Amino acid sequence: MKIDAVAQRYQISAPTLRYYERQGLLGPVQRVHGVRDFCQADLDRIDFILCVKQCGMTLKEMKHFIDMYHQGDTTIDERLAVLQHQLSVSQQRQVQLAQSIEHLKTKIGDVRALQAHSQTK
Amino acid sequence: MKIDAVAQRYQISAPTLRYYERQGLLGPVQRVHGVRDFCQADLDRIDFILCVKQCGMTLKEMKHFIDMYHQGDTTIDERLAVLQHQLSVSQQRQVQLAQSIEHLKTKIGDVRALQAHSQTK
DNA sequence: CCTTGACTTAAAGTATACTTCAAGGCGTAA
DNA sequence: TTACGCCTTGAAGTATACTTTAAGTCAAGG
DSSP states (O other), X not given: OOHHHHHHHHTOOHHHHHHHHHTTSSOOOOEETTEEOOOHHHHHHHHHHHHHHHTTOXXXXXXXXXXXXXXXXXXXXXXXXXXXXXXXXXXXXXXXXHHHHHHHHHHHHHHHHHHHHHHHO | OOHHHHHHHHTOOHHHHXXXXXXXXXXXOOEETTEEOOOHHHHHHHHXXXXXXXXXXXXXXXXXXXXXXXXXXXXXXXXXXXXXXXXXXXXXXXXXXXXXXXXXXXXXXHHHHHHHHHHHO
8 A cells, every 4th residue: 555545544744644654653664666655554553543642642751652563472461451541542632621611611612601691781 | 838748739840830820820929028928729720731731732722721711701602612522532442441451460460371371380 | 128929022944745946767658 | 868856964053941050139037
């Protein structure tokens, strides 16, 4: 799979994919005549990156995680700890987001009341 | 209320509060002998800023919103539209976050299985 | 009176995550 | 063979949101 197809599939730009590879999050992706050809493992990796990115993990943290992954079984405990920590952080964010959304709804209600008032003047 | 007290109360740094004022999100906050003295309106504003920030609004967007607020009643419709748009964006993020959290839980399960396996070897 | 500590300013620096640019290579259709 | 389109590279540029630094002010306590 070439870079543009991958970019389309995951809704990210081709330069971003190249950037991820440069940062060591990906590959090195195999080249055919110098052109990247993403294999299933690369796609799975992108899937992982996008997932933990959504969960709030930074590229630096991902790099650390991936480096541990390449070091093999001895790092399983730490990798598990990192993922569990990230889960807990994400769940906190989830709660905070829910609160802020409720807060925002209240503020919208306030503005709506003001709007109704100004229209009846 | 002086800047350090406000900073402590909202768990943000004093330089960040000064930065927000410089960006036009706050005040100008009243000074007593050159020292900022935050009034209730300022605190309410900070509350608003932190809420919409949690919801994913950028400082630029907040600035736009606050500028409209200062322009008065004629901007109510647009302000309401901005807040409703932000609500919808935040709710989308909430859904995506929930999905990514589930995804992450699955990945944690996978690693845990691997871990159990390597221990029984 | 003088030191201390908390505040002030403007400006420069940092971190994160990309994006854009300039110059160029490769393979296929005309 | 030449033009087209998609790909390549390294390096520089951008956006966002702060943080840090340097130099200085001011009121209160010893």
